[in-house]
Amino acid sequence: MDLNYTTEQTAFRAEAREWLAANVPPSPLPSFDTEAGFQAHREWEAKLYEGRWGMITWPEAMGGRGADLIQWLIFEEEYYAAGAPLRVNQNGIFLLGPTMMEYGTEEQKQRFLNGMATGKDIWCQAWSEPNAGSDMAAIRAKAELSEDGKHYIVNGQKTWSTRAVWADWAFGMFRTDPDSQRHKGLSFILVPLDLEGITVRPIPQLDGLPGFAEIFFDNVKVPVDCLLGESGQGWSVAMATAGFERGLMLRSPARFQQTAKRLVELYKENQASADLDPAVKKAVVKAYMDAEAYTLSTYQTACRLVQGGKIGAESSTNKIFWSELDRDMHATAMSILGARAELLPHAPQAGGVANWLDGWLFSQSGPIYAGTNEIQRNIIAERMLGMPR
């Protein structure tokens, strides 16, 4: 064990910091759940790509830096500390990209990875359906091979697809074998969202903005070369994607450390009133500790992986930990803000509420998306602890 950064790691941090200082937009971009904000975030992705900071863990030949996970953590720390924009293309670069590198054909890699990297193609995920939420194996949307074998004819409905309103492509799972049940007969398919027969219907989220959407497919002709992995093997390909998601990349610790830091500042600014409830100070201390713990454990996992180890069943613990940490931190901020907590930032009396309310709203969805925390608890009990089904 050596908890010091190497000279190379320190130099890497300095390089990232310098580039971010020079390039991060001085004021926050508008939300990417608005059309203008989406476009601004797309341009930011292009800028990241130009600086080769877009997907540093990707191989150099694909515009990345071949960075290892420790460098990735360092970059993320600098990224969040610099207050850089959220990643509108995280589905592409963090989820689909690595999956495609593992399962895609050479041709698919040539065709898709660059657009993903530059922000030209923004991807959304199409797993959930009205009747397939937690129970993803209940997927019914169909993709049937056309008679000439050149297309899949896609019919059905997907829902809750984040950023689908302005995204260019969707990836998800469809039933290619109409007679199949559950996990079998599903395929992982990439779908351009501008095809005929596709209707994207925005769904306003709690903040009123269309952060996700329903996608309707009506005899949509998707070319067969959009199949990722083998036909009927969609479930295993999807599990690899979910593995990346639940694993390290979806929520790097830096994000929560910055929230904890802002919470400490908020508490200090309001200490006199906050201390009327001693639970608040306790919660602030806990926020700091848990954000630290999430960082420490992520570093430990990253170090193990860098040394050739595998992510173990214990990785299923991380989704619960970060989502409940985020929820608790925002709940504490709401308590500190008191009567101002419910006010939108432009309300005349809102002074100093910043974006806590936005964060609070979003933190409420953390325990739901990416596999609900109840499902995560089932997984921990059954796969990590070996309890009976």
Next chain:
Amino acid sequence: MDFTFTEDQLLFQESVREFLLNEVTAESIRKLWDTESGRSDQLWTQLAELGLTAMTVPEEFGGLGMNELDFVLIAQECGYVALPAPLVHQALVAVPTLINMSGDNADALKAQWLPAIAEGSAKVMVGLEVNMLVEDAHIADLLIMQHGQQLHALTPAQFTLQFNESVDPSRKLYSVEWTASAETLIADGDAAQQLIDGAMDRGALGVAAESLGLSQRMVDMAVTYTADRQQFGKPIGSFQAVKHLMANIAFKLEYAKTPVYRAAYTIAHKQQSSSVNVSHAKLAATEVGQIAARNTMQAHGAMGYTWEVDLQIFMKKAWAYNNAWGLVAFHEQRIADFVLSDSAVIGAGNTFV
């Protein structure tokens, strides 16, 4: 940056675990409850033969010259079996207190006690005011006692003990009656305070590491029990409410481990952040201990409330550790003092500095 243990450290942990699981069974622990001292000389000899009493003693005094980080995994295993012997205390608290001593008598004390500790022929305990009572004082050959901002070294002739029975029959707690004198004084003022603070941190680290093991043991017992026990025609472990009781321990336990290892590392490397790191470790690990005790008892039903079921061996120790080596409020305040200070550098990128 390498936040992993070495192959050697992990292998040693493995072999110690095997030994302890064989030698320290629930049955053997219950047998000790019926003895006068509650402690076993034979077990202590075995621990010494494995080199465990020598681990943190410097090589020049016949020890293995290892540090807190090397020992932390062993402390975890001691927790896993609820070891009824003061190994963790001695290796993490008493030995470093002796090593870090300076001044006139220091060399003589070290030369007299460290080799004896290493070979297993002497036991030394440290009594701090924060703990009120001294565990295992009855088998100590030397007691190092805090007296305000002083430390005193006492041999058995210089103190009398009064037994204070604990809810955990494995804990042997004593109030110590003694008189401070120039003759017993071994450290004073700032030098003493540093030793006291160091002992406090290492004691807290020890119970934190043991709490990880205790929690893991309670989960393992409850998982086994709930797979066997049937109600409504099924193993109760297949019921989701029972699963979630266990999952709620397991995920918190994962996130208590790394704070404990980091604290061991920063103590071993004498880093300034070590006190705050220890408080984090102590709070996180003993919190899991409390949740583990509650949830595993629940999963056992009425069985969990009996004297007969072995869960109590681990549960009661976990309870006691919540209030040992600094109360929750003390450790929270230490973290608050750091986090809220104007000089604190926190936020992304500041974890390893």
